[in-house]
Amino acid sequence: MSFAHLYVHVPFCTRRCSYCDFSIAVRKQIPADDFVASIRTELQQVGPLESLETVYFGGGTPSLLPADAIATLLQHVFHNTSPPYAVEVTLEANPENVTPTAARAWRSAGITRVSLGAQSFDDRVLEWMHRTHDAAQIGRAVALLRAAGIDNISLDLIFALPESLRRDWDRDLDLAIGLAPSHVSLYGLTVEPRTPLDRWISRGAVQAPSDDRYADEYLRAHQRLGASGYEFYEVSNAATRGRRSRHNSAYWSGRPYLGVGPAAHSFDGRARRWNHSAWEAYRSSIAAGESPVDSREALSDEQRELEGIYLGLRTAAGVALSAFHRPPPPFTALVENGWLVADGLSLRCTPTGWLRLDSLVSALTGNLTIS
Numbered sequence: 001m002s003f004a005h006l007y008v009h010v011p012f013c014t015r016r017c018s019y020c021d022f023s024i025a026v027r028k029q030i031p032a033d034d035f036v037a038s039i040r041t042e043l044q045q046v047g048p049l050e051s052l053e054t055v056y057f058g059g060g061t062p063s064l065l066p067a068d069a070i071a072t073l074l075q076h077v078f079h080n081t082s083p084p085y086a087v088e089v090t091l092e093a094n095p096e097n098v099t100p101t102a103a104r105a106w107r108s109a110g111i112t113r114v115s116l117g118a119q120s121f122d123d124r125v126l127e128w129m130h131r132t133h134d135a136a137q138i139g140r141a142v143a144l145l146r147a148a149g150i151d152n153i154s155l156d157l158i159f160a161l162p163e164s165l166r167r168d169w170d171r172d173l174d175l176a177i178g179l180a181p182s183h184v185s186l187y188g189l190t191v192e193p194r195t196p197l198d199r200w201i202s203r204g205a206v207q208a209p210s211d212d213r214y215a216d217e218y219l220r221a222h223q224r225l226g227a228s229g230y231e232f233y234e235v236s237n238a239a240t241r242g243r244r245s246r247h248n249s250a251y252w253s254g255r256p257y258l259g260v261g262p263a264a265h266s267f268d269g270r271a272r273r274w275n276h277s278a279w280e281a282y283r284s285s286i287a288a289g290e291s292p293v294d295s296r297e298a299l300s301d302e303q304r305e306l307e308g309i310y311l312g313l314r315t316a317a318g319v320a321l322s323a324f325h326r327p328p329p330p331f332t333a334l335v336e337n338g339w340l341v342a343d344g345l346s347l348r349c350t351p352t353g354w355l356r357l358d359s360l361v362s363a364l365t366g367n368l369t370i371s
């Protein structure tokens, strides 16, 4: 089938962040040639891609790939030409990887949008997170990207950090807004098993972040970003006018997408499949001429309904009442509590509703369960 949205997973990082449980490969030297060859082979297995609207290099740390490797992959995807101007091509980047040369090379390769892993503007906090950049590098990266012609810039920020860090969330929001990015993505810190953070908490060195702090900082970000011209178009994502992520919006509207690279997921509208998550397992299966797909799952009608409701409620547009195959249980109380807005045709979450999204979906879907 033809896909309009392509995700390329670049699994390499130079160090693991203290909270991260992603499938990554920690490397001092990035095996760029091997990576490019593997992705090209996987793309050949899938067949030609026509009419792509978005390409997204996610990770891991895609900005660790040499710019010529990114250019080679884009040339391959777009049949030996650069991506057409209308295609949104996003690169996730760490601030320390943004140099004048890299930024110019990314732009000429066809990158139109950069998502910067800023996380915080407090050096103490960045060090605690095991991030590989300092606060000053964030502003420098934004300036270099703009100078290279990339002005569609998103900043990632993490909130709800442990109290003991005394992180000043308002200051971080001020500094982020001061850089005037076109987009901001928020990530609430979660404690994942077997991460350094999990171990620190288990031995009592750090206290787990509280739910109250999570809610306060989330709502504060809504208020501050909203007052500065950003619209939350999804539970965790805010953008200035015309700068929503088209790639991620495709996921939330249930459109098919193709994912290549280790751990990448694909969805054809009815079924999902995902690749081997470890880089070595992925690379060896490709080298052996085999498919890198690890597993597949066909969605039942009930799962598709549930997923449609969940994804719809993540967005500011909400979910159409027609998406419910059976009338939802009465939801007047959820509206009266200020969690949902109902206009007769659709339901959408308020910011306080987004804080309890999973329970709202369960309440609205009765006996359906979230898989």
Ligand code: SF4
Binding pocket: 012, 013, 015, 016, 017, 020, 021, 022, 024, 059, 060, 061, 117
């Ligand atoms: S840079 Fe991202 S993917 Fe890499 S370790 Fe940190 S959080 Fe995980």
